[in-house]
Amino acid sequence: xxxxxxxSDQCPRADGMPMLGLGTWENTxxxxxxxxxxxALEMGYRHVxxxxxxxxxxxxxxxxxxxxxDRDDVFLATKVWLDNxxxxxxxxxxxxxxxxxxxxxxxxxxxxWPSRTYEGEATLDAFDELHDRGLIDRVAVxxxxxxxxxxxxxxxxxxxxxxxxxxxxMLPQEEIRATADELGVEVVGxxxxxxxxVFDNDTLVDIAEDHGVSAAQVSLAxxxxxxxxxIPKATGREHVADNWRSLDLTLDDAEIERIDAIDQxxxxxxxGFGPWN
Numbered sequence: 225x226x227x228x229x230x231x232s233d234q235c236p237r238a239d240g241m242p243m244l245g246l247g248t249w250e251n252t253x254x255x256x257x258x259x260x261x262x263x264a265l266e267m268g269y270r271h272v273x274x275x276x277x278x279x280x281x282x283x284x285x286x287x288x289x290x291x292x293x294d295r296d297d298v299f300l301a302t303k304v305w306l307d308n309x310x311x312x313x314x315x316x317x318x319x320x321x322x323x324x325x326x327x328x329x330x331x332x333x334x335x336x337w338p339s340r341t342y343e344g345e346a347t348l349d350a351f352d353e354l355h356d357r358g359l360i361d362r363v364a365v366x367x368x369x370x371x372x373x374x375x376x377x378x379x380x381x382x383x384x385x386x387x388x389x390x391x392x393x394m395l396p397q398e399e400i401r402a403t404a405d406e407l408g409v410e411v412v413g414x415x416x417x418x419x420x421x422v423f424d425n426d427t428l429v430d431i432a433e434d435h436g437v438s439a440a441q442v443s444l445a446x447x448x449x450x451x452x453x454x455i456p457k458a459t460g461r462e463h464v465a466d467n468w469r470s471l472d473l474t475l476d477d478a479e480i481e482r483i484d485a486i487d488q489x490x491x492x493x494x495x496g497f498g499p500w501n
Contacts, residue, residue, distance in 0.1 A: 245299070248457060260459045303336035328359075335364075365388075428483065
């Protein structure tokens with residue numbers, strides 16, 4: 225017998241941001257992207273994450289428009305690509321993102337990577353301008369190391385809301401999570417299923433079998449226990465629903481300790497321009 229789907233009210237929130245969202249990285253088939261966003265929202269999701277670099281903002285916006293959910297009930301985030309981080313480009317490309325997404329405002333806007341055209345104070349001043357103009361509700365960064373996070377928080381006039389990083393049981397990001405906690409910054413985890421490697425991890429699979437759920441649900445529940453907002457990518461209805469059912473899974477202390485003890489560290493997203501390289 226399949227699990228009943230949780231409703232949207234069962235999704236915990238981190239300072240107004242739903243702690244389980246729909247990621248859209250590599251969701252490049254237009255029809256599939258539109259359908260997955262609409263399906264997820266009508267299933268109960270209220271957090272959708274995209275980026276300029278994904279090439280699917282228009283489709284994400286169309287999926288939101290088609291869903292039987294008010295735009296104001298959706299927490300919508302996108303990211304400014306690393307070629308667009310000069311101040312004037314931040315403004316121009318964010319306005320273009322808004323047009324593609326079919327919305328007057330973003331709930332969250334990220335600096336996608338602190339690389340290439342990222343200019344520190346100058347870039348962040350442009351994000352502050354967008355915030356002051358009411359085009360974005362919250363300012364965030366992505367792929368920032370602890371010291372970079374601290375500097376951004378000190379530089380911005382607007383509060384630094386979140387840092388989005390790769391995070392899963394094989395890359396727990398303990399230092400980043402500790403620094404974020406000290407700063408009052410949320411952590412958003414991308415690739416929370418380690419691009420499918422959670423299904424090959426014996427610890428996660430064993431715990432999943434004990435609960436009669438998937439290893440994906442175990443990984444997502446573990447992240448939630450750590451206070452991390454997860455944004456797994458899913459396209460087919462079955463996968464969208466399986467991730468959503470993770471909201472019903474509670475791990476006990478012993479299971480969390482078993483996952484914490486996974487003796488493996490694997491980074492799935494590791495470009496040469498990553499600040500850790």
